[in-house]
Amino acid sequence: MQQPGLKLEQAPPIAVPFRFFLTAPLFLLAAAALLAWSGAASFDARATPAALAVTHLVTLGYMAMVMLGAMLQILPVLVGTPVPAARAVAGAAHALLVVGAASLAAGFALGQPLATRAAAWTLGGAFAVFLVAVATALTRVAVRSATVLGMTLATAALAITVVLGLELAAMHGWGIAPPSFALRELHPAWGLAGWTGLLVAGVAYQVVPMFQMTPPYPPPLARGFPVAVFVLLAAWSAAAWHGDVPGLEATLAVLLAGGYITFAVTTLVLQIQRRRRIPDATLAFWQIGMASVALASAVWCVRAVRPEAPEALDLLIGVLAIVGGAVSVIAGMLYKIVPFLGWFHLQASVGPKGAPHMKKFLGDSPQQLHVRVHLVAVAALCAAALWPQPLVYVAAAALGASALVQFRNLVLAARFYRAELARAPATGA
Template sequence: MAALLSYEQAPPLSVPYRFFLSAPLFAAAAGLLLAWRGDEVLATRWSMPALAVTHLMTIGFLLQVMCGALMQILPVAVGTHLWRARAVALATHLGMSLGAMLLAAAFLLEKPALFAVAVPLLAGVVAVFVAVVVAALLRAPVGNDTVRAMRTAMLGLAITVALGATLGWSFVQPSQLPIIELTHLHAAWGLTGWGLVLLVGVAYLVVPMFQLTPPYREKLSRWLPTALAVALAAWSALWLAGQEARHWRTLAFLAGTGLVVWFVLATLGLQRRRRRKVVDATLRLWQAGMVCMLLAVLLAAALDSAEGELRNRLEVAVAILMLHGVFGSVIVGMLYKIMPFLNWLHLQQVVRQVPSMRKMLSDQAMMRHAWTHMASVVLLLAAVAVPVLMPVAGLALVVTSLWLEANVVRIARAYRRVRASGGSAPAGAVPPCGDAGGG
């Protein structure tokens, strides 16, 4: 029956792979910038190099992989179709790649003309992406907790980008808006309303599936994304209300912190009870991500009582923990499960003997890179305390990002090679030449 298989609900492999193959290069660029101008990044999160590094990571790396993964997960795991998936992926990928480069250049060179191109471009492609994904989510045949979390996350992404576009445009046309307050909201919605809510929703699906754990408890999986969004909305409103609402704002922050800690402890607990006792790169990276999340909320809680240089350093540490430690670790871990699985799924259509997923990239190769990734997180955090380490830490980010790039290229090439050979070529052999992605 295998020869008759059809996966028409799965978009072409090029749809997610174009994002996966280009994203690590942006993280490498962020590492180079850290190695070059890390002292300015450490001085304050408001410096132009800090903003350039942040957006290379958030738009260039994280948003790209998240978009690619969403476009794949929706049809395969949620059972819903994306409108013109190939065209939307092409436009979104080009727009985000170009937009991230232009925005980073705009911050570094402080050129309003570059903001004038980057901001509408990014806002436009994200608006199209959000519209297509929301339409697909509304058509989903099931209304499970992952679907509900994804709907909430898309609202978070829309708010993040609307705030970001407003802030970015203020470099083109100075405004009277409260820029500092809006920047805090932009960062909070990006990290929590979009990134964290999406991570939680995806965790419901992939932690039990790929790590063979029991499912998340219904009380947590049903309410946590909504509760996080409500706490964030309350915190945002109280932030805009000014100093007199400070105590209520702290309460909303603590409520959000409690929800995050609940999720982290639940995830680590499920992983301890996993039925498959093998330790692989994905498990270690998820665990590292959860530990980083705990550290990040602890440091974020200490921010209010810190001042001056200590506060600056703490803010940079929270950003490193969230962007590279939490989202970076989980994303690398997921790529090592999703890409071999997608290869397998698509190869079923064209070859009779599909090699095992484990032959696409060896467990050892993934684990070696996972340790390098975690070492780069530790080095970056160490550099916050000992700034002289920042050039080395920046280069560590370059190395781990280029290593990831090499590994995703190897997985993509394994697909091409097996497909071209009709199933007779070994998946793990290194080809003399060939292109990546496609499908």
């Protein structure tokens, strides 16, 4: 019995994930700068050019940036199969994503269709390379576990998000009308409640019990959640597209939001029951993230049931889901992934006895500083969504500060790694 795809030791070179992780905070910083530059215009409505530019700097430049890099790293561990040509895939996807995210933001912010067209090509290329590589890895898995199913559905949701996004880019860049204007609802829904939410949940089932030693998620939730979310999202999309069954779209939205509230609250309750009680920045980021997801979902229920509720609530949902939810969880994960990978690759080069432990790469207090600054940024952004003038400037400053603290922290860890590697006798890598 041969297991050609089963290589449990496979970790891609450290440069594969690190280039994504070190780039991401710079896009968050760019989003904060653009927010300050465009002022309250970013918060006039959900779909102003300024709001779309800021949003995509965060969702593509920060979220997708880290999620792609982390997935190339974690797939071998989670499902036991390496991503083919990881180094080349990472190089191409990273370069195209950087150019694509920047051009899309420029296309929106400056009203330049040419930039939007460039973004459509480069982003289409970045995601195509990534999706082909990950789909190949997923078809080669040795064991079809619940985790594999979750990752597969998240990847499928990403593919749908990309196709919907390209349709919208055809409208902005080439003036080609989309088949339905419901696409403007569907694209963010698949990106956030599909790809991002399913990936976070799939990772949560593994890492929440493992980081803090909590009880495991209830099996029906762990197994049923990804499938339920995917099916509900598909049904909701059909209802939104046709729009002719009164109440159906709202009912499906409430069910979907209810699913996310259940997931977020379950995570918070499990974390209360954790065995490891020592203070931990990653835990704090997960708590901010899960509270934000629960709140975003609750506000989404209100909007679905009461269409006459203020439109500013849409902005609040976006801020809570994107910066409060996804950006927080990602920040927390980076503080485990980056020091661990640093230690892991260093001990492979210098031998385990010579490798400094994880907290030498980045101590607790710089991480805790980031937690506090980020919490202020989330609160300020929520307030600015409801009262843009003059709070948008406070929010922009806080978001910029959070991005800078994170960038400094990650650079410190990467520099420590490089210095230790240089100090080591020239063996191995």
